[in-house]
């Protein structure tokens with residue numbers, strides 16, 4: 001009530017499968033929210049069109065125009081430069097190369113726009129409005145199809161030399177491991193993500209392993225995902241339990257690396273795979289404890305994302321606020 005329009009920002013969370021848009025105020029309260037499917041395979045123009053349609057709906061819902069916004073923040077997957085607003089490349093958005101996403105949105109909506117990596121946005125969301133409020137040194141780990149990361153040091157997103165820092169999913173865990181989408185071998189996300197879990201299940205089934213996982217997927221190999229494997233495991237399927245343990249093990253190895261390098265106060269775990277909860281996270285934290293320096297491990301608190309699916313869209317909104325308030329000059 002009586003909300004001043006200059007306090008409102010629009011967040012856009014562009015994912016490989018879905019687009020979330022929301023109008024939020026400076027406290028992270030959402031006035032409206034819209035969710036739609038990303039037509040990733042139809043190419044860049046179709047995706048931009050879908051973003052603008054979603055923005056239109058979410059502005060209508062909030063009864064405002066783009067002109068009423070203070071700024072727009074876009075969280076996008078892949079490598080981007082937050083200063084230039086150019087999205088270099090994204091494994092989740094086939095065909096996108098050096099796209100001036102900031103400029104495109106700015107031109108279409110006539111409003112100052114800022115671009116940030118989606119996992120960095122999620123980290124910022126948790127920092128401003130979620131699990132990491134008042135925590136100044138933490139790492140956000142987004143466990144989904146891949147593994148995204150955001151590193152917050154002294155209350156700022158650590159962006160690195162060209163804005164692409166925080167790609168924790170591509171630290172190498174196994175030098176001769178499976179081939180990752182990035183072209184490297186044995187990255188964390190190819191060993192410890194939701195996609196890794198599904199891939200290993202399919203491989204073992206093809207090899208003839210005795211398991212009921214396929215029954216839980218209605219006999220359809222394509223439907224095997226983390227949720228299906230979790231259900232099978234809860235009903236006592238041995239292979240499903242083994243596969244989850246394996247993922248948890250690799251997850252713990254990566255967490256130990258992060259703990260030893262950054263000595264964070266907190267690690268916030270989010271993303272779809274984290275919904276698996278203790279069955280996955282407890283053994284992962286135990287593995288991390290076995291491997292990390294004791295001093296560093298005992299200092300870290302593990303927390304689950306508080307904002308859940310909204311961490312990215314709220315983080316993008318928070319990023320826009322932050323940038324507009326410092327004149328848009330500085331990175332986060």
Ligand SMILES: [Zn+2]
Pocket residue numbers: 169170180181182183184187
């Ligand atoms: Zn990789």
